[in-house]
Amino acid sequence: MSVAKILVVEDEAAIRDMVRLALDKAGFETLEAEDTHQALQVFHDSRVDLLLLDWMLPGQSGLELARRLQREDRTREIPIIMLTARVEENDKVLGLEAGADDYITKPFSPRELVARIKALLRRSRPQAAESPVQVENLMLDPGSHRVSINDHAVTMGPTEFRLLHFLMTHQNRVYSRGQLLDQVWGHNSFVEERTVDVHVLRLRKALSKDGYDRYIQTVRGAGYRFSVQE
Template sequence: MAEMQASVLVVEDEPAQREIISYNLESEGFRVIQAEDGNEALLLIKEEEPDLILLDWMLPGTSGIEICRRIKLNPSLRMIPVIMLSARSEEVDRVRGLETGADDYICKPYSLVEMIARVKAHLRRSRAASVGERLTYDDIMLDAETHKVFRGENELKLGPTEFRLLTTFMEKPGRVWSREQLLDRVWGREIYVDTRTVDVHIGRLRKALIRHGGEDPIRTVRGAGYALG
């Protein structure tokens, strides 16, 4: 059973698919909320503030990509992990999904066991990050309890994956992390994620860190990975 019964919003227009996903999540102890289109999803996200969203790319009305974009632009919702479900398996589509703000991307057809493993991994990480401390590096301050990050006087807008990446870097400034090590730390070793995904999220983190000025504090170490400072 999932502790404290985490809630998962399943946004899928195909009734049979929605029921299968919901049944399997409920069997694992999750509280499941269902939406069949984008507009219903947007209403439920605001009303319920689910712990995680499973979001189909192809939806009638407002597309999954657009819903994801709106969630990540909303300061009170952007920390909710979003896992995108899509029949579009091309790398360009996967990257586009991630660049819109999705925290993970699963191609159809997918294994339900893998999907549930990813849901659990994201929930575990978002909860672990919420019980924590303040980390500082140079003019960057990260408060793990309130999920806020400041650079100087400016609050930075980070999604949950970028927040976990920055936490990893700030816990050990100067350490060089390989993409594989970052995947283990941030996504979890029990699920498979493409190393290209790391680059996309590092790019998003860099953009957020320099949005209000200041140098990019993340260093690319050719052939090795990334480091803070």
């Protein structure tokens, strides 16, 4: 996850523009939607890391959208910041109940907005703060996004990194190509299952130093496994 994608759901074009300007400047990628329907569309088509949601929307309200996202696995973990037009206690309470993680009242400064977003992303992205995983002299550190063998850096592509991370944190269990696609590539990718093989090959090449590729094991007819044994 290089750049966080932030979806802004807001009917007023002026506010959308202002928000986008602020987010672009802060280095985020901005997605936009004017209403709930468009928002669902965006959720379907791309990964969203954080949702900026206006509470007062034409048609289906932001509240309903939030509740809906709570119901589905794929969207449940996405942090939500709600935008409220004024300090209305009732809205806030409802919003927090519906799964909003934070709120900000208009008018707000771009600086405050960005600060809240960063804070929330930091908190809700355990991956970034996750602890390093080590197996013998093979070490993977999610924080610095580095892999090393005997303190000697090992290079690999992003996909291989995610694959290794998943496997190291789920040792001794066999995962089918399909499961790995779900876990490592994400839920809606149209990728051939055999593609997994190629990335396993690349990962093995990267780990071949000191024979650490032996831990990436093939289980014929079942999938792949990370294990120290055998």
